[in-house]
Amino acid sequence: MGDWHPESWQKRPAKQQAGYPSKEALDGVITQLSSLPPLVTSWEVDALKNQLAAAARGEAFLLQGGDCAENFTDCTSPIITNKLKILLQMSLVLIHGLNKRVIRIGRIAGQYAKPRSADSETIDGVTLPSYRGDLVNGPEFTAEARVPDPVRLLRGYGRAAMTLNFIRALSDCGFADLHHPENWDLDFVRHSAMADKYHKIVKDLSHSLHFMETLGGAENPEINRVQFYTSHEGLHLHYEQALTRQVPNKTGFYNLSTHLPWIGFRTAELDGAHIEYFRGIQNPVGVKVGAGMSETYLQELVERLNPDDEPGKLVLIHRFGAHKVADGLPGLVNAVQRTERNVLWISDPMHGNTESTARGVKTRRFENILSELSQSFEIHKAEGSVLGGVHFELTGDDVTECIGGARGLDETGLERAYRTQVDPRLNYEQALEMAMAIVENQAAK
Ligand code: PEP
Ligand code: CO
Numbered sequence: 352m353g354d355w356h357p358e359s360w361q362k363r364p365a366k367q368q369a370g371y372p373s374k375e376a377l378d379g380v381i382t383q384l385s386s387l388p389p390l391v392t393s394w395e396v397d398a399l400k401n402q403l404a405a406a407a408r409g410e411a412f413l414l415q416g417g418d419c420a421e422n423f424t425d426c427t428s429p430i431i432t433n434k435l436k437i438l439l440q441m442s443l444v445l446i447h448g449l450n451k452r453v454i455r456i457g458r459i460a461g462q463y464a465k466p467r468s469a470d471s472e473t474i475d476g477v478t479l480p481s482y483r484g485d486l487v488n489g490p491e492f493t494a495e496a497r498v499p500d501p502v503r504l505l506r507g508y509g510r511a512a513m514t515l516n517f518i519r520a521l522s523d524c525g526f527a528d529l530h531h532p533e534n535w536d537l538d539f540v541r542h543s544a545m546a547d548k549y550h551k552i553v554k555d556l557s558h559s560l561h562f563m564e565t566l567g568g569a570e571n572p573e574i575n576r577v578q579f580y581t582s583h584e585g586l587h588l589h590y591e592q593a594l595t596r597q598v599p600n601k602t603g604f605y606n607l608s609t610h611l612p613w614i615g616f617r618t619a620e621l622d623g624a625h626i627e628y629f630r631g632i633q634n635p636v637g638v639k640v641g642a643g644m645s646e647t648y649l650q651e652l653v654e655r656l657n658p659d660d661e662p663g664k665l666v667l668i669h670r671f672g673a674h675k676v677a678d679g680l681p682g683l684v685n686a687v688q689r690t691e692r693n694v695l696w697i698s699d700p701m702h703g704n705t706e707s708t709a710r711g712v713k714t715r716r717f718e719n720i721l722s723e724l725s726q727s728f729e730i731h732k733a734e735g736s737v738l739g740g741v742h743f744e745l746t747g748d749d750v751t752e753c754i755g756g757a758r759g760l761d762e763t764g765l766e767r768a769y770r771t772q773v774d775p776r777l778n779y780e781q782a783l784e785m786a787m788a789i790v791e792n793q794a795a796k
Pocket of ligand 1: 419584615616702
């Protein structure tokens with residue numbers, strides 16, 4: 352790593368970066384950010400890496416989920432709590448059904464920068480730079496809002512810190528106590544079929560817990576709190592660089608803005624700036640894998656991102672789409688197997704299944720999401736590999752962005768509460784239903 356440094360990415364072509372009008376203003380912000388305290392610790396990062404190694408061996412299962420993009424205005428108690436609630440509920444369903452430890456990772460506390468397919472957007476003959484996430488510019492279609500403003504980096508850091516502070520407090524005390532899973536119930540689903548099924552699972556788990564504690568004679572303190580990790584796409588390399596630090600008594604550099612940063616599908620170029628930055632950090636790193644990537648390319652990527660073949664270091668997040676996964680995935684799984692290197696494969700069944708309705712509304716179908724997932728489990732099994740986790744775009748709120756699920760949400764129903772500025776998310780019920788479907792699907796095998 353002699354030639355690597357947190358800034359060495361700057362010598363490579365960087366895609367999807369913000370074009371700031373003033374380099375001085377950006378440099379000033381980066382200097383400030385570089386002196387602020389980290390958001391996570393190296394011990395947490397190392398602990399996560401160990402857990403991901405277990406998932407790669409099939410001994411644990413990774414549940415990663417959250418918004419496509421967090422907004423600064425979503426840094427509120429109900430929105431954060433609801434997201435935590437749905438992820439905790441889904442994890443209970445998975446623990447119960449898969450009989451494995453579940454590693455929970457939110458797309459949260461830093462998921463503020465977005466890659467865009469076009470650099471600009473034209474509405475009614477007016478062309479402005481695209482919205483690149485709250486970390487960069489504003490979503491409003493005005494020239495002023497769309498100018499990248501580096502002060503947003505400080506605001507994003509602040510929002511991430513506030514979000515994480517609240518998550519840590521909730522994870523560490525009464526709220527997260529498995530003896531009181533009623534704390535995780537969401538009000539508006541009291542009458543849902545999903546809720547009945549879920550409460551049966553909770554009852555079953557509570558009985559087992561009670562049985563264990565009676566047998567052991569004491570409560571297990573690990574049951575009173577939960578571990579919850581964070582992740583975001585490491586797209587904005589100035590932000591990532593500013594939070595990349597050395598820590599006493601450990602070698603190398605850690606990205607201490609999040610536990611698991613990942614490289615998006617549009618920026619995973621072998622000689623590009625993102626791979627250069629990611630190859631040098633100690634964190635476990637994710638990379639999106641999908642249609643169009645060749646076997647040799649993926650083999651090279653695995654070598655560059657995990658040169659020492661550390662278990663738990665590299666998470667390959669595949670996202671093909673329900674109609675492409677059967678063609679694309681087996682070859683890539685085999686190619687990685689031929690390298691004889693450790694990776695954790697997980698499925699993102701969202702990003703290959705985005706479509707537009709006749710009215711031009713961006714959506715995803717529950718059935719396609721589930722189909723890609725079921726096919727992925729089967730493909731890994733058939734190839735002698737392990738699908739060790741799932742990656743969802745979801746929210747704990749009652750939005751209407753994806754079609755289908757038990758309530759039969761249809762195209763016209765999307766209008767009721769379509770809130771996303773970027774990709775469509777599973778709502779609370781659809782997310783819980785998805786967790787149950789995964790378990791049923793696996794039980795049927
Ligand atoms: C995302 O995860 O929001 C995303 C943009 O995914 P991908 O890079 O796979 O397109
Ligand atoms: Co997305």
